[in-house]
Amino acid sequence: MRYAFNFRDIWAQWPSIAEGIGVTLVLTTVTMVAGLTIGTLGAAGRVYGRSWLRMPLAAYVEVVRNTPLLVQLFIVFFGLPSLGVRFDAMTAALIALSVNLGAYTTEIIRAGLEAVPRAQIEAGYSLGLSGTQVFRHVVLAPAIRIVYPALTSQFVLMMLATSIVSQISAPDLFHIASIIQSRTFRDFEIYAVIALVYLALALILKLLFAAIAQIAFARR
Amino acid sequence: MIREFSIIDVYYLLLAARWTLALTGLAFLGGGLVGLLIAVLRVSPTAPLRALGAGYINVVQGIPLLAWLFVFFFGLPILAGVRVSPWIAAMVAFSIYAGAFLGDIWRGCLQAIPRQQWEAGASLGLSFAAQLRYVIVPQAVRVAIPPTVGFLVQLIKNTSLAAVIGFVELTREGQLTNSTTYRPFTVYIVVAAIYFAMCFPLTRWSRRLEGTLRVAR
Numbered sequence: 251m252r253y254a255f256n257f258r259d260i261w262a263q264w265p266s267i268a269e270g271i272g273v274t275l276v277l278t279t280v281t282m283v284a285g286l287t288i289g290t291l292g293a294a295g296r297v298y299g300r301s302w303l304r305m306p307l308a309a310y311v312e313v314v315r316n317t318p319l320l321v322q323l324f325i326v327f328f329g330l331p332s333l334g335v336r337f338d339a340m341t342a343a344l345i346a347l348s349v350n351l352g353a354y355t356t357e358i359i360r361a362g363l364e365a366v367p368r369a370q371i372e373a374g375y376s377l378g379l380s381g382t383q384v385f386r387h388v389v390l391a392p393a394i395r396i397v398y399p400a401l402t403s404q405f406v407l408m409m410l411a412t413s414i415v416s417q418i419s420a421p422d423l424f425h426i427a428s429i430i431q432s433r434t435f436r437d438f439e440i441y442a443v444i445a446l447v448y449l450a451l452a453l454i455l456k457l458l459f460a461a462i463a464q465i466a467f468a469r470r
Numbered sequence: 471m472i473r474e475f476s477i478i479d480v481y482y483l484l485l486a487a488r489w490t491l492a493l494t495g496l497a498f499l500g501g502g503l504v505g506l507l508i509a510v511l512r513v514s515p516t517a518p519l520r521a522l523g524a525g526y527i528n529v530v531q532g533i534p535l536l537a538w539l540f541v542f543f544f545g546l547p548i549l550a551g552v553r554v555s556p557w558i559a560a561m562v563a564f565s566i567y568a569g570a571f572l573g574d575i576w577r578g579c580l581q582a583i584p585r586q587q588w589e590a591g592a593s594l595g596l597s598f599a600a601q602l603r604y605v606i607v608p609q610a611v612r613v614a615i616p617p618t619v620g621f622l623v624q625l626i627k628n629t630s631l632a633a634v635i636g637f638v639e640l641t642r643e644g645q646l647t648n649s650t651t652y653r654p655f656t657v658y659i660v661v662a663a664i665y666f667a668m669c670f671p672l673t674r675w676s677r678r679l680e681g682t683l684r685v686a687r
Contacts, residue, residue: 253548301596312670313666315623315673316666316670317666317669318628318631318641318662319627320630320631320633321630321641321644321665324644324645324654324661325655325659325662328655328658329655329657329658330655331654332653332655340546377499399509406532410532410533411532412633413536414534414536416536417643419633424534424537427540437544438541438548441537441540441541442541442545444537445534445538445541448532448534449529449532449533452532453532
């Protein structure tokens with residue numbers, strides 16, 4: 251018997267798919283903002299902090315980067331409630347994703363901070379800038395520019411990795427796929443369509459980051 | 471039935487970690503073959519072949535691994551006409567996925583070798599394949615080892631996703647243990663610790679290789 255592909259049933263479900271895309275975009279955006287914040291603070295702590303600060307930050311980065319996101323998600327969503335800390339699926343997803351991305355961005359931004367020459371920092375001070383001003387304008391801005399490609403490709407990977415939160419039934423695009431699967435019994439078709447939607451999202455995100463780089467890093 | 475979480479559960483989790491390593495090994499093998507092909511396509515003198523390699527990398531890296539797993543888990547039965555085991559589906563999905571990342575890493579390593587090396591090979595009358603085989607690859611391998619070991623860490627962690635199509639490896643065994651002991655925090659911390667014990671030495675090794683090889687160059 252030949253398999254008859256049927257994409258019409260999937261097309262009929264487009265409002266659910268659109269909703270799933272919305273949730274995935276919210277997850278991605280919030281995680282990117284949180285990850286960038288954690289990464290900036292973490293990197294600053296790792297490079298300029300005292301040793302009591304550097305040690306736990308290094309441990310945070312290593313533990314997160316050497317364990318799977320899926321297991322981190324399970325610890326937050328299934329594990330923490332047994333210690334009396336309870337989150338709904340969306341909150342747990344956002345916490346796990348942000349903690350995960352934060353470790354990667356800490357490492358990426360740290361590389362950027364270390365690439366800024368000492369003399370440049372001294373030049374900033376000799377112009378009479380304060381410590382925060384030096385960090386903000388003389389160190390962080392060029393550092394972000396240096397690591398921009400690594401940072402944004404990590405963001406794209408993170409957008410794709412948000413699909414993992416479907417495993418704790420947060421209502422993202424991938425979770426919607428399993429709901430549609432149980433409505434239509436079109437296993438292959440729905441996952442093929444969802445895969446293409448992710449591909450389109452990844453492409454759009456890459457173009458967006460390229461456009462931002464054009465505007466932000468344009469020669470003045 | 472709920473029973474206590476004990477040392478025997480830790481032992482079973484450790485046994486399940488063997489399947490994580492087995493899947494990683496097979497995925498690395500399959501992905502290595504695909505990656506080699508893609509890396510060579512990316513540096514080939516023919517433009518359409520280069521575009522083909524780039525297209526492969528962009529498409530595979532633009533789709534979540536979870537989606538690849540489901541597409542093959544549900545799609546292979548349609549193509550092959552038989553129900554496939556999670557082993558086969560996972561193997562195929564991971565080979566395709568790892569192939570894109572390894573292909574991209576190794577392309578970078580091949581391109582890190584100065585252009586003049588290719589030209590020197592060409593001026594000796596070597597064909598493209600011979601230049602690659604005798605001049606470029608032996609030098610590129612040194613550059614390729616640290617990032618390849620680094621990717622192995624990604625691969626070990628990503629095999630956890632095979633749990634969702636019912637492949638019993640470390641994470642799935644953790645879920646099963648949790649459903650009988652109902653100690654989610656303890657179980658998943660132990661699971662995370664086992665992953666850490668497998669990944670961290672590789673991370674350290676990769677970083678050390680990076681240091682020593684940079685000095686050697």
